[in-house]
Amino acid sequence: MKEKELRRSLAVLPMGTVMKLTSLTARQIRYYxxxxxxxxxxxxxxxxxxxxxxVDRLLEIKDYLDEGLNMAGIREIFSQKQVESEKRKEEQRKSLTDDDVRKILHDEILRAGGLQGMSSQPTSPLQKPF
Amino acid sequence: MKEKELRRSLAVLPMGTVMKLTSLTARQIRYYxxxxxxxxxxxxxxxxxxxxxxVDRLLEIKDYLDEGLNMAGIREIFSQKQVESEKRKEEQRKSLTDDDVRKILHDEILRAGGLQGMSSQPTSPLQKPF
DNA sequence: TCGTTTATGTTATAAAACATAACATGAGCC
DNA sequence: GGCTCATGTTATGTTTTATAACATAAACGA
Known part of the structure; x- marks a missing residue:
């Protein structure tokens, strides 16, 4: 799903299109x-x-404005969201690392025990001993 | 997946963007x-x-040109593709209809047999007898 | 209540992007 | 050599966008 992410973040839409897509005026968009x-x-x-x-972000801004928030409020919300997403990313990085550690440990045990075939999993690319 | 289809067919990209996305000149794009x-x-x-x-279509055109096709050839290929896609669509329409018929028949049989509970499927919205 | 701030409208001016059309051209073909 | 095809180039006009300045209604704070 990295391809989709890329597509969504490609900067390709001019002002006029964004105005239609969001029903905002150029003035508003530039002000934001x-x-x-x-x-x-x-x-x-x-x-x-x-x-x-x-565009999604602009639509969000519109919603928040409708709910009575002001620029500062929206800015705050966005910055919080960013913090959250970074936390999640870090969390995932960590969890992946833990997973790797587990695999490595598992491998160590197998070698220590002398190939008794406890698991029939194919060897992971991580192992490559020596 | 109808949402995605819609997004992909939304006309929002100006010439300049398409030029960059396809590496074609404006002259070429207009000529096509x-x-x-x-x-x-x-x-x-x-x-x-x-x-x-x-944009995808333009990239296809580029490929066909590289393969030595001329405009007429590419036009022909596209028209064939369209015929194919319409066939598939019709095929699907038909198959869906058949499926409906099957469900209806199944229902008829159930009613004829007097509610013996051969199947425990919940009644489909299609049935609505009378 | 008055002065400020906020979010947006409006207007002016300049530059970028795009449209159409006409002429130019190199490659391939008869 | 003359023709067609796909594309380049140039000229001219229109549309879109950028920036900036001034305007204003609504909310706000003193």
């Missing part, structure tokens, strides 16, 4: 940028280029 | 349009707007 709520890329000619993720 | 190989939408101001499907 000054408030650091979205950071579109720029083309060589300095045109703003948005990704699908940016 | 005169050859009816792609039919982008137009914005209010007459700008061409492409969908992700269009």
């Amino acid at each position: 940028e000054t408030q650091e709520l979205v950071k579109p890329q720029r083309s060589d000619g300095n045109r703003r280029l948005y990704s699908l993720n940016d | 349009e005169t050859q009816e190989l792609v039919k982008p939408q137009r914005s209010d101001g007459n700008r061409r707007l492409y969908s992700l499907n269009d």
Whole structure:
């Protein structure tokens, strides 16, 4: 699912398209940028280029505004979300590492015991002893 | 998966983006349009707007050209593909219909036999007798 | 209540991107 | 050599976008 992620973060949409997709005015979209709520890329000619993720973000902003939040509030929410997602990423990194450790240990045990075939799992690419 | 289909056929990409995504020149892209190989939408101001499907199509065209095909050949291939896809669609429509018929028949049999509970399937929304 | 801030509208001006059309051209073909 | 095909190049006009400045209604705070 890394391909999809890439597609969603490709900056390819010009202002006009984003306006239609979000029903926001150019003024609003640019203002939210000054408030650091979205950071579109720029083309060589300095045109703003948005990704699908940016569009989603703008729609989120709209929702929060409807709920009465102000720019500062939305900024705060977004920064929290980012912290959360980074935590999750770190969590996953750790858990993967633990998993590796487990595999390695398992391997050690097998070798120590002298190939008794407790498990019929094919050897993992991680092992490669020596 | 109907949502994805919709997203892929949304005409939102301007010429410049498509040029980068395909490594084709504007001249080429427009020429393929005169050859009816792609039919982008137009914005209010007459700008061409492409969908992700269009981009894929342009990449296909590029491949076929590299293989030595000419416009007529590519046009032919595309029209064949369309026929095929329509056949498959019709096939699916039919098969779904058959399935419905089967369910209805099954139901008829159940009622004729007087509720003997041969199957424990919950009644389908299709039945609604009378 | 008055002065501020906030979010957005409006207008002016310049530049970038795109459209159409016409002419140019090298490769392949008869 | 003349023709077609796919594409390049150039010219000209329109659309879209950028930035910036001024305007304003609503909310807010003193």
